[in-house]
Amino acid sequence: MSLPRNLPSNPNTEAIGPTTQELLSDEARAYLAKSVSENTIRVVRADLRVFTQWGGTLPTHPEEVANFIAEQARAKKPATLQRYLLILPKWLAAHGHSSSVRTEAMRRVMAGIGRQLDSTPDSAPPLLLEDLKRVTEP
Template identity: 25%
Template sequence: MSSSHSIYCNNVSKVQLIALKSDFEKYIHAALASSTRSSYQSDLAHFISWGGHIPSTPEIISQYLAVHADLLAPATLSRRVVSINRAHTSQNLLSPTKSDLVKATLRGIKRIVSTKQRQVEPVLKNNLLDMVAGLEGVKGYRDRALLLIGFAGAFRRSELVGLQYSDIEFVEHGLVVHLGKSKTDQQGEGRKIAIPYARGSVCPVLALKDWLKLIEISEGAVFRPVTRHGRIETSALSTQAVAIIVKERAKAIGLDASKFSGHSLRAGLVTSAAQAGVSSWKIRQQTGHKSDAMLNRYIRDAKLFIDNAVSAIL
């Protein structure tokens, strides 16, 4: 962080920051719908608590993005930039978010994160079955449901931990998840994800029912932290926790945990479905991708040994 930024933060009192935030809320309240307004207020509160201020500079915003690049999803950071921009424009201030520095920083973060996601190992069906085998206790019930639902729904970490009880609907053939705005649904139209009862002994729908029966909830977050004493908390599980659970279970079955992440569940569904001969449009129906472009890498790798040229001659 630059010295000028540090000096600014040291000279601005907490009372002034609260008053500054109040000004933002006043302008935003007049201009936006309540749901959008709430998101902007939350974003600005996070920026200010870190040490940001309005008016801001391209350097400060870029520093903020860089600090949180490994902590927040690119989509979340993009939304924060939009909120910071709105805080400026609502007061007729020149927005630093339009600068080349901020745009380049955000592009770089997206590219790096995308590369990391493409490099992680997918949790394939056989891996998944081994991972959930033998899980016991409160945490075991949660991890079993989380891994199976995360795989079957091809969910991103943020989507998985963001699931609310009101988002799920058990139907005759299994489970329907009503997913709101996501990375591939920026208009917030939402979509339905169907997870049918499994034919085998390991079933995502039944695993989720077992978990919900255990925690006895009728509202709030579906996946929650569990203390070492087995106490279930009321808050939602963090996205980092999803990655930790995947890594822990990968290590438990003898895999290299460093090659797996929360994205491995989503990548695993795509890869496993492609290996099973599922069409790309049916896979996209589950993942929410708008085109085959983002699926091609997984599908290409999944089919390396299908109709392989060497197999035909040796």
């Protein structure tokens, strides 16, 4: 269950390419390396791992992403699917590949998933004045 070799070790610095990195000062590179939180890096790696373990290839193409999203819709919430659709193009762009996985067909697949699953989030009940008084009393 190891990551493919082409996953970034530090997506913050690899996202701008080696030539640009060489032109940056040590101080600028240090800030670049800290531009995204460790938690974000962990989530990106986990999502890319889900994609590659599903059988996806990096770099990828729109049809493969549409198939991946459609299959993941069986068990994942639409918000998770949207996150996958944000991470994959960013990885592609960071590695110099076409990041055009968000095609009209992909948008329609997501729309169909949303309509099929009725993904309207449940709203929380309103906070009533009596409840507010009760929780703020000493």
